Amino acid sequence: MAPRVVAVEADGGSRGNPGPAGYGAVVRDPETGEVLAERSESLGTATNNVAEYQGLIAGLTAAAELGAAEVDVRMDSKLVVEQMCGRWQIKHPGLRPLAAQAAGLVGRFTAVRFTWIPREQNRHADALANAAMDAATGRPSAAATTGRPATTAVTSQPVIGSDPATAPASWEPRPSFTATRLILVRHGETEYTEQRRYSGRGDVPLSEKGRAQARATATRVAALAPSVAAVLSSPLSRCTSTAKAIAGALGDVPVRTDDDLIECDFGQWEGRTFAEVRQQWPGEMDAWLASPRIAPPGGESFTHVAERAHRVIAGLLTAYPGETVVVVSHVSPIKLVLRDALAAGDGFLHRLFLDAAGISVLDMWPDGGVAVRTVNDTAHLSQID
Numbered sequence: 001m002a003p004r005v006v007a008v009e010a011d012g013g014s015r016g017n018p019g020p021a022g023y024g025a026v027v028r029d030p031e032t033g034e035v036l037a038e039r040s041e042s043l044g045t046a047t048n049n050v051a052e053y054q055g056l057i058a059g060l061t062a063a064a065e066l067g068a069a070e071v072d073v074r075m076d077s078k079l080v081v082e083q084m085c086g087r088w089q090i091k092h093p094g095l096r097p098l099a100a101q102a103a104g105l106v107g108r109f110t111a112v113r114f115t116w117i118p119r120e121q122n123r124h125a126d127a128l129a130n131a132a133m134d135a136a137t138g139r140p141s142a143a144a145t146t147g148r149p150a151t152t153a154v155t156s157q158p159v160i161g162s163d164p165a166t167a168p169a170s171w172e173p174r175p176s177f178t179a180t181r182l183i184l185v186r187h188g189e190t191e192y193t194e195q196r197r198y199s200g201r202g203d204v205p206l207s208e209k210g211r212a213q214a215r216a217t218a219t220r221v222a223a224l225a226p227s228v229a230a231v232l233s234s235p236l237s238r239c240t241s242t243a244k245a246i247a248g249a250l251g252d253v254p255v256r257t258d259d260d261l262i263e264c265d266f267g268q269w270e271g272r273t274f275a276e277v278r279q280q281w282p283g284e285m286d287a288w289l290a291s292p293r294i295a296p297p298g299g300e301s302f303t304h305v306a307e308r309a310h311r312v313i314a315g316l317l318t319a320y321p322g323e324t325v326v327v328v329s330h331v332s333p334i335k336l337v338l339r340d341a342l343a344a345g346d347g348f349l350h351r352l353f354l355d356a357a358g359i360s361v362l363d364m365w366p367d368g369g370v371a372v373r374t375v376n377d378t379a380h381l382s383q384i385d
Contacts, residue, residue, distance in 0.1 A: 003029050006036060006068040008059035009117075010075050011125040012043075012051025015133055021046035022132020024125040025059030030072060037062040040128040042136035052077040053098035055129065056084070060105040060112075070111045076119040076126075084114050086321055086366035096230075097256075100315035104260075107307075107314045178322035179363035179371070182313070183221060183228075184337065185246065185328045187238040188213035189356040197273055199330075200266035200299070206241050212384050213357035214242040218249035220359060220380035221326060228253055229323035232316070234261040234330060242357070243328040250326075260308035263330035267299025292346050302349060306336040313337060317364055334360060341370045357381055 007030040012023035021044065027037040039058040043051055056075065063071050075081055082088040083099060084106075090099050106112045119126060188210030192199035206214060221228075228250050233243035235257040247253045269277050277296075278285050287294045292302035312333075316325050327334075331354050339348045341362050354360075354376050361374040 003031070004068065005030055005070040005072065006063050006066065007072045007074060008056075008063055009122055009125040010052070010055035010059040010073065011077070011122055011129045012048065012053070012055040013129050013133060014043075014046055014048050014051055015137060016045075018045050018047045018050075020044070020133055020136035021048075021051040022129050022134075022136055023051045023055030023058060024128020024130075024132060025055050025062060026124045026128070027059060027062045027066060027068075035124075036066055038128060040132045042132045044136060047094075049077075049079060049092070049095055050098065051129070052080050053095060053102060055125065056080055056102050057098065057105065059125075060102060064105060064108050069109060071109050071113070073112060073114045074117045074122065075114070076117055076122045078116050081114045081116045084318060086318065089321055090319055096319040100319040103315040103318035104311040106318075107311045179365045179369075180317050180320055180322060181225070181324040181361065181363050182316065182337075183225060183324065183326045184334045184360040184362070185217060185221065185242065185326060186331060186334055186354050186356055186358050187234075187236075187242045187328060188217070190238050192271065193356050195273070197271050198266040198269045198277070200263045200270050201236075202270055203236050203238075205237050209384065210238065210356065211241070211245075213381055214245040216380045216384060217242065217357045217359065218245040220377075221246050222249040224359075224361070225324045225326070226250075227324065228326055229320045230316075231255045231326045231328070232261065232312070233257050233328040234263065234333075235259055236262060236330075239328045239330065243326070246326055246328065258312055260312045261327065261329040261333055262308075264302065264305045264332040265296075265298075265300035267296040269296045269299065289350060292349065302332060302336060305332050306340070309333040309336050310340075313364070317366070321366065338362070338372065338375060341372050352376075355381070 007028045008025060010025040014021035022040065022042045024040040026035060028035055039062050043054060083090050084102060090096050188206045190199060190204040190210055191207055192204050231243050231247045231253050233239045233255055240257065243255045247255050281297065284297055288296060295301040334354060335349050335352055338360060355378045358376040358378050359374060360376060363371045363373065
């Protein structure tokens with residue numbers, strides 16, 4: 001059994017930047033130094049920074065598989081450490097998905113701490129990364145005995161011992177007072193929405209009115225935030241259709257889907273009205289209303305939905321510090337994000353009403369500060385019948 005706290009040492013590199021790349025990661029018992037797990041892999045052609053992030057992801061994944069609760073991450077990549085701590089921006093589009101994936105893994109632990117260490121203190125992970133690079137180039141590895149070969153290309157970014165003041169323009173330090181703005185949008189209306197039926201995992205498309213709402217919402221979001229870094233959506237069509245309308249109004253910003261933004265699984269209640277559920281499952285309904293830890297029969301609890309939503313938010317805060325992101329989702333994930341942003345109780349979940357195509361806006365700072373600016377704005381829908 002792994003200790004409650006583990007240390008993850010990770011590294012990555014490429015020969016050519018980009019070039020044949022690989023990563024290495026080691027999980028240790030921080031008290032004894034015992035190696036609990038090793039991970040390494042060749043990546044084909046990639047950059048140093050991509051390989052370093054892949055090493056971090058592999059190390060965190062291994063720590064999670066071991067059942068660790070807390071992780072001390074140690075890397076000789078100043079860039080990855082500063083970005084994961086939220087102090088440097090992530091402007092390169094190729095790194096943002098990797099940073100978001102790493103942040104999602106961070107959310108699985110009670111605590112994760114990042115520390116920069118000199119390369120000589122990261123020899124084990126460095127050797128694994130070099131072996132993976134050697135495999136990518138098809139030659140025998142000498143990394144285990146010599147460390148990183150002198151022929152290894154040096155990254156063009158100031159990774160080792162870099163000072164934020166001398167970082168290149170692509171990796172500017174981010175002021176700690178800059179918030180990430182999240183524009184939370186519920187999808188437009190569907191047939192189930194109009195009939196007040198529970199609509200969870202079923203892929204119910206937008207109605208004609210819902211499509212009109214999506215267009216109006218797109219215009220409103222473009223006015224609120226002419227510069228948007230990303231549009232993230234639940235994979236269900238009622239959300240992706242709404243998200244694509246918004247992205248188009250913003251100048252065809254790419255839409256990325258995330259399964260963690262999907263609606264709560266209502267199980268046997270799917271497609272039924274509140275009255276129908278109350279009549280057929282009175283006891284289960286009372287229990288569900290009383291606690292977010294209770295799931296509908298065959299469904300999913302709000303507690304689990306909250307965990308999914310938190311992973312998404314953590315990833316966005318890491319990947320897009322100080323920028324604006326549009327998130328198109330469903331009632332339950334949005335309510336749960338707003339509940340926690342407002343430090344509200346669980347009763348909030350059944351008292352707040354979110355209209356189809358309603359917009360909520362909140363700012364989130366790296367130090368944990370939150371400002372909820374708008375909840376369920378529907379003024380843009382006033383001209384739609």
